[in-house]
Amino acid sequence: MMALKDELIFLILQYLNEKKYKEAVHKLEQESGCYFNMKYFGDLVQEGNWDEAEKYLGSFTKLEDNRHSVKIYFEIRKQKYLEALDMSDRGKAIDILRKDLKVFASFNEELYKEMVQLLALENFRQNQQLSKYGDAKSARNNMWVELKRLFEANPVFRDKLKFPSCESRLESLIKQSLRWQHQQCPNPRPNPTFQTLYTDHACPTDGARGPAPRNVQLMGPPNPRAETFPPMDSHSVRGVLLSASPSLAPPCRLTLNHHISYLIQPFPLVVSPSASATQRWMAIANPPLPPAAAAQVPSALLQPRSAAAFFKHPRTPANAPGGDNQTVESERVWKRLRTAQTDEASFAGASHPPNIRPQDDIPKTVARTLNQGSNVMSLDFHPIRQTILLVGTNVGDVDIWEVGSKERIAHKTFEVWDTGSCSTPLQASLIKDATISVNRCLWSPDGSILGVAFSKHLVQTYAFSLNAELGQVSEIDAHVGSVNDIAFSHPDKSLSIVTCGEDMTIKVWDATTGQKRYSFEGHEAPVYSVCAHRIESIEFIFSTGSDGKIKAWFYDGLGPRVEYDAPGHGCTTLAYSANGTRLFSCGTSKDGETHLVEWNETNGRIKRTYSGLRNRPFGVVQFDTSRNLLAAGDESLIKFWNMDRAYMLTATDADGGLPPSPRLRFNREGSLLAVATSDSGIKILANADGQRLLTTTENRPSEEVGGPSQRVSTDAKATVDGTPAADVKQLRIPGDGGWKSSDIVDSAHLKALRLPDSPAAASRVVQLLYTNSGIAVLALGSDGIHKLWTWARVDHNPSGKSNASVAPRLWQPSNGAVMINDATGSNPEEGTCSCMALSNNDSYVISASGGKVSLFSLVASKLMTTLLSPPPAPTFLAFHPQNNNMIAIGTEDSGVLIYDAQTAAVTANLEGHQKRITGLAFSQSLDVLVSSGADAQLCMWSIDGWEKKMARFVRAPASHAAPLAGDTKVQFHKNHPHLLVVHESQLSIYDGKLECMHSVSSAPGLLDFTFTSLLVLSLAPSDAADGHVSFLSRLQWSPRDALAASISSATYSCDGLSVHAGFRDGAVGIFEADGLKLRCRIAPSAYLSPSIPGRGAVVYPVVIAAHPSAPNQIALGMTDGAVHVLEPSDADPKPVAVPPKKKAALPAVSNPNPVLK
Template sequence: MTALKEELIFLILQYLNEKKYKEAVHKLEQESGCYFNMKYFGDLVQEGNWDEAEKYLGSFTKLEDNRHSVKIYFEIRKQKYLEALDMSDRGKAIDILRKDLKVFASFNEELYKEMVQLLALENFRQNQQLSKYGDVKSARNNMWVELKKLFEANPVFRDKLKFPPCESRLESLIKQSLRWQHQQCPNPRPSPTFHTLYTDHTCPTDGARGPAPRNVQLMGPPNPRAETLPPMDSHTPLPLVVSPSASATQRWMAIANPPLPHDAAAAAAQVPSGLLQPQSAAAFFKHPRTPTNAPPGGGDNQTLESERLWKRLRTAQTDEASFSGASHPPNIRPQDDIPKTVVRTLNQGSNVMSLDFHPIHQTILLVGTNVGDVDIWEVGSKERIAHKTFKVWDMGSCSMPLQSSLVKDATISVNRCLWSPDGSILGVAFSKHLVQTYAFSLNAELGQLLEIDAHVGSVNDIAFSHPDKSLSIVTCGEDKTIKVWDATTGQKRYTFEGHDAPVYSVCARHIESIEFIFSTGSDGKIKAWFYDGSGPKVEYDAPGHGCTTMAYGANGTRLFSCGTSKDGETHLVEWNETNGRIKTTYSGFRNRPFGVVQFDTSRNLLAAGDENLIKFWDMDRAYMLTSTDADGGLPASPRLRLNGEGSLLAVATSDDGIKILANTDGQRSLTTREKRDYDDTVKRIVQATVDGTTAADVKLRIPGDNGWKSSDIVDSARLRALRLPDSTTASEVVQLLYTNSGIAVLGLGSNGVHKLWTWARVDHNPSGKSNASVAPRLWQPSNGAVMINDTTGANPEEGTSCMALSNNDSYVISASGGNVSLFSLVASKLMTTLLSPPPVPTFLAFHPQNNNMIAIGTEDSSILIYNAQTATVTADLKGHQKKITGLAFSRSLDVLLSSGADAQLCMWSIDGWEKKMSRFIQAPASHAAAAAPLDGDTKVQFHKNHPHLLVVHASQLSIYDSKLECMHSWSPRDALAASISSATYSCDGLLVHAGFRDGAVGIFEADGLKLRCRIAPSAYLSPSMQKSREAAVVYPVVIAAHPSAPNQIALGMSDGAVHVLEPSDAVPPKEKAALPSIRLQS
């Protein structure tokens, strides 16, 4: 049998097994002889189904093949004979002797005679060799243990006991083939339907696309196009729909490292430089699986609960059989995106063992040292805001081994310190037995929470997880165990055993609502555990078989590990979680005699400490991008940590210090912080001076009003403004977005047409990011294709147009009163139609960590949770009385917030989609109908770093907390008296930018909503446009904030124009007057 034919049989076996055709599976196993199913055969043996067992065995080996086969047949027939004797069925026993055991007389006549003599005994256990024979069940189990050894030693079964990892591979190949066939169609439709596999697919040649069905029920059965909808992982773009070319077959077959298809390459060549973001061809983690040598039936120790979990996980599977995205030229990542510039140096005072940036406050750093100290730094101000030296809180409750260890040697080191997901708790793992946790608040001292005597010996690592929806602490240690503790009570919830060496690290993980743990031993063994007590579900070997840590990158969708072997060989790799194989091995390491290399990941960046350097990689490229020595002073394997934004990196130095490195965004944020700190310092000095004297003793020498007054920008002298070029038909801009990379602006007009402006990398704009000094170009493909929504039945007056951008900037979902469409920004093409009205979609939002999950607000006040993977609506949320006008996800709170034209806010739990709370916003006192309930479009946006949210209504701007309590509110008045049209947080969350219906723009402090700056329409509109305003007021319908430049905004105007503004007065000027002078009375 050829290798390809054998592989095809394996694929068919896997398919039959997945579809539960069990009898067909085992029949094909027997007839092909490719795979001996040990699980199935073992079940037959343990059930005593001897005839079926011999029939199955005979398909693979005959008794006379070799001595191992002889022994296998003998053990089976001997057990069959002994069971007949045990039941006192002498007739059956004699029949077995004559028909089954007689053949072994030629191999060993004495043994056969002994078997015959057992008939003369009242109980065969009187035979000395059989005296330990127990009951039937234990005897079968013992025999099965021996049989497994014989199968593994038998050369006939070589290469027939392991089933290759190929989950859903046959279906994937079929889908891949169908897509390829579709690409060969002369007139490929955007949303093809495949009716048969018997003939090649082809689209109708009538040249017209049929009308979209108008009676599709959103909650109806799965869309038949579900099989054709590719995955939308945050790091994996949808395959491009390209035209056929002569070499398409050769390209499709080049699986190992597929080059860019010709037409796709041509399309990519037309895409502006930098628009194509790094991609990966692998699907994200489909489900935890048994080891790769497991049969299709699964492992022996699966429980019903774990089967249930596996089935739930399989609903999140993605399809690996997608075409590769565009290849990318080397060094496409701008160097200013990498944190290489040293901006701060902190004097810790002892050797740093662990670092962790706060998940919300990006400049707060947690540090653990070799003397047990725990410190918290605000790296912007270089202020140590908390310090704890090690001490045992309650020695009496400690175990005797711990007490004895501390008496012998009181020194103790921090092995790991870590923030909880919301940053409210920090955990510390020590080198002796203990884990301690503290409560953290910016405005309070660290509060002691738990002290846990967790492991015998060292606690090597710590993680946080949410099994059963409650926060738990995961620890691992020198005693070879992993333990899970309740983060509130400290009660032990789970213990996982199975490692043969000390457990070096743990990595907690969840997919949807399923939680599990990866663990690595010091021997390089990687295991995965569900919270079902059924043992490890995965066991792989880490490359190098050394101490290895694991981490997720790219918003939690890609798994990486870094380890160093005893020989000093370092392996930084990305894993394919589907099959447990290594997908990418990153180069750039050299063998060294000592030290374990530390690494970290943030966004699409990898960083590792090696050779007294910090080395950087782009996740999508195996070669090293660059390295830095951080101005010197780094140890051989420096410990390091990236913040969540990837803008700052902390690294430990050889002289007991910490260096903070930043990219351009990080430097900008620290500069903004310095300005704010200066203002706060002045205020504190003034207040302290005033508090120390009486009012009569203080004489202010600051002329005029001491408070800073908002500035009014009326011309371009204090503002950089740019109207984006557009020669196409103009229509009111109803939606406007920056791409996440900051290199482009995407607008949606009331006519359903999308427009994309992109900035190029040039000498005076080396980053290629949007700005108001360099004009972009309106991206228009050479084929003239326009991304346009279905506007059938749309009413511009209703304001139902909506749009959302995927996390990887490659795809946009959009609607303008008709179908919800999915477009590829790279190819400028319609990929597919997701849903059709009724009801009409009114707001769209991608889940921040799963592009396959989309929240769709509708005109009938419901919210649909749509799974793009399966093309099904998984939840229908009811709670509003009018159309949905705003949706926002919160990662830290795990909630979806919705707002409607009923001026109501509703908070929904992502886990289960239950409504947690709701609240109607109140009309401001100045509102004409303050006593009546508000109505009208209401928008919401979560703060980037705090559990706060911005609520925008025509009558007010408001800041709410996570309990939907209003903290601050501002309503139009004075120079900004017109109603509010749109508002958004700045990228750093320090400012709120708001547009008004008279054309003005207001910039407010996010903390307190104090007006900082007003931009008059005259500052950014041309004289001709100002004259046209006399006939009709032109105003910003929508406002968008740049993702990394806090003072840059884009305005989508009612006349169809788009303006980019960079006001210089968004941050207030510093007071230059002297401080108060104190006059002391004698």
């Protein structure tokens, strides 16, 4: 919701537009900056009125505001420049180049130089990138399409591109105001005559004529008589509408703005406070700063209230409905919640004395284990009966446990209570897919009611009685899509339930009747969580969007009062400490970085950031607070912090079996901690007080917490048809929508494309990369030549990204230059010293083929510089994922060099291998670099100081008697601290401590699948009788058919759910990343032409690359120099049956002809 002054400007714009004052409309748009008229600007662009277009644009954004603005200005000036060249007006073109385009040299000097070089061409279309330039009209149309996208993405234009849909609103408001004034007349006439808008209307008395119109000096000095006001009575609301300060009152008693305020926030005619009382309230809400204090405050904090990013809305009238003095007092409360930019510095606000909690007081001991039977999605302890645990699951079940006795005392399966009242979208959703999950379950503050939020539309509330019975209370069709979170609050002293959802709204419902009481809109992404809280007598709500936007709301309908960004700009949960005085948040960004912080409520800045969350989690990290303790689930551990210390206090694995980001919940006193396990169970951790509490309730008769009729079997609902229920919140289940056939042997079950190339190309592909944008593939041949294929935006490929259905173009610069490496002293046939890496912005590629390291500009396709002359020859290259200036270079003499491109110097030389380096991988979450070598050794180096943290040799499979040797490649998982290790004999997954988790090994002519896992089971002594003991197991499994070749290359899919592997017989295997189970295998006959007997060696993929955003697309670089792109077929074929007893290898193909499939 915008400020009233902005709304008034919109009404004036609308009025001027309706009266056809076009020039005045555009002038007001520019001066107010409230509305950017896309149609008007688009007309200027398409007419080529560049000067007027830039003048209009400059009223809203400057070139240096952000990268979107830079791009907008550049596109306009570039088109202006090209049109001058096209008209052969060299003088004008040079003038544009100097005055308009020179400024962009500081952003991209290479691009500016290319623009200068166009002057030397007889026709700028001779430039390869401009070869498709048509005439000026079509070019302007194409540019306008791109500009519209940039405007929509530019945050400067947020809320400025849409005009409110209302007609003649200004005239309508004036008419309403006049009618209201007429109602206040002592003797209203039936047919009044309105003479002027400059003064209030009043009907004549005793038959006298109304006052004649008179001139009013609107901009003159104030009327002295206006400084005093008549006494207030019960029939007047005028005092509320007038300015609180008499010295600022306008000459007219009532102004249009006052009437608008009244009409937007109507209120009954009640006794109004005196002017002095109003002044006192306003003074409290806006305390004046003393001159000395004002001088010390940063200018950003002294802007007018309307300019504040976090205070966008006017105050509600003092006697508006919605909670007596709540709105007035709320302005004082928000001083504690005002925001600014994130700041890690110390603050002058209220401090909290250190309160170090002994580690023995932390609940770390596993005291109970519960078998829930399905994946736990939400946990909550009863606020009073502290051993009663509420559980929601991924199949929609709601259970209540007495954790002391380990009894399930209540159980409810999901059902729609009243199908007749369901909305049409809900019915359609349930018909399409009946699976539903609990997103959140929560006790009310007194524990008498519990609320359950589901993954589809619904919220249900139940009454909970002392005998553990659950009674239906209300069923609410709350949101379109998923209901992501709920909270209880007490606005107007009545229990309400706050909900948020996928439809980007927050709603407040009566917890018992289910009637809607409030609705809040303002988020631009699905609302991820809500936190309802109370400060003094003020109730308010925090909400966080999935885009990391945090907003705060009062129950007054005035929109968000506070808006700021969560650290990491990702899904974030807010929670207060148990005493309600300290605010914390924990969130995980899309890049997998987790931030656990404490906020300073006084100024809205970050007061403390807690360290120790170094993992890239699978999903969003969950956290909870208790007394002075914080706990978060990360790295399959429960980590604890003292609230007053930034460093981690301790951690526990709860005897193992926890998922990567376990869900957890403290009880009220913090003596118990419930933790969800990966085997659909719950572990109850306890400290000494918690163990005593559990012992007390364990010995209590079951009838005290629910009679036998309420107890539910823990085994009755664990599976459906013997199969555990799937987690419906998972974004993509391995195998869904991807490689559906277990065996693919022909092109009918696959989309395959051989990229076009010259017939003379015969050197093997030794390195292959997708660009980070996914629109191109870059290959390095054993002869040191780079090739780049790019996909264009066409009707069949509107995204312009790579795919196997549209053939790309082999990009060649107009000057015919080829990006080729220095190959001095190298053997092109081996290619062991060939390596390549791409910068994060796709602008530069570093590469080597046995000689010097070359740095190429990928945009200009030219060599920028060379560095590090051999010996030793570089063998592997890697950019730091966050710093393009840091390059790790593996060498032939077993060293790793850290090169700083800014200083052009080697800053560190890492030694620890015995043979050449064959792999390098950075981990942002662990802040480490892992190197691998031909000695089959893994070394982990700390980025901070480059010290070696640990080293491990890759464990040889049972079929290899001698130690492993040969190329070993490494790659970190995108979201986990898991490391993929690739050797010709095996695929392995290692954890962040370089311990092997899973392994798939190949013997000569046979690929055995070895699944290695540490199963650490903590069992009671009585369980030993059943044969259950703690053990370290290695489980062997061989598929019905083997992949009869060694591994040539492998890589994670972009989502980290699959591993794609190439084999030396030409086959490709698709494995599940979790466990390395073979899901699909592709025979070479599916993507290569039939082989010709006697024509050379087998053709196979030397290197395999995964698309950066399409998880099922891969590119293969072949021994014959070809590059193939593979994707699953759109059809859903049945698996191809293969006789189970034959061990024949998949058909091989050699020297295929170029083919497009």
